[in-house]
Amino acid sequence: MNVRDAVEADGGRLAALADVPTDVMADVVHDRTVRVADTDGDIDGFVGFEADEKTVHVTHLFGTETACELLLDEPVRFAEKETMPVEILLPEPESDTVSVAERAGFEETEPGPWFDGHRTRRLRLENPTTETE
Numbered sequence: 001m002n003v004r005d006a007v008e009a010d011g012g013r014l015a016a017l018a019d020v021p022t023d024v025m026a027d028v029v030h031d032r033t034v035r036v037a038d039t040d041g042d043i044d045g046f047v048g049f050e051a052d053e054k055t056v057h058v059t060h061l062f063g064t065e066t067a068c069e070l071l072l073d074e075p076v077r078f079a080e081k082e083t084m085p086v087e088i089l090l091p092e093p094e095s096d097t098v099s100v101a102e103r104a105g106f107e108e109t110e111p112g113p114w115f116d117g118h119r120t121r122r123l124r125l126e127n128p129t130t131e132t133e
Contacts, residue, residue: 001070006034006046013043017062032059035074037067047071051084058088061097068100076104076128086125091118098123 006014006029014036015025028034032048045063049056056079061068079086089112090097098108101123112120 001037001039001044001067003035003037003070003074006036010036010043010046014046014062017043017046018060028060033074033078034060035071037063037070045071047074049075049078049086051078051082054084056082056084056086058086061088061090061100065096065100068097069103072100072104076125079125080128086128088123089113089115089120090123091115091120 008026008029011022011025011029014029014034015022018025028048032050034046034048036046037044043063045067046060047058047068048060049058051057056075058072058075061072063071075086086106088101088106090101098121102108104125105128106123106125109122109124112122114120
């Protein structure tokens with residue numbers, strides 16, 4: 001599985017993974033850092049993230065469990081370089097994605113906000129560290 005920057009042409013597949021309109025994903029690709037995991041040209045998942053002055057925010061994480069595990073490393077590495085925590089909001093009941101985040105060291109904090117009539121879960125990684133060889 002390869003990880004690469006998302007391009008506008010990926011918008012249709014990303015929209016299908018996130019179950020949102022294609023034009024919404026085109027905006028995400030332009031406004032955030034978006035990385036995709038693909039196998040032989042087929043997109044298996046994607047992560048979108050942005051940073052403010054205090055925190056790296058994972059705004060999108062969709063795809064297979066394996067792809068999500070690989071992709072979550074992208075914002076964590078960025079946060080480590082910037083010495084910032086990472087936060088992710090996940091809609092209920094995204095148990096598979098929550099499991100991926102927890103295996104990466106994220107811990108659930110206070111409940112997240114309601115979004116589109118659904119509760120979200122807030123997970124945070126305070127001190128991201130990646131292994132160096």
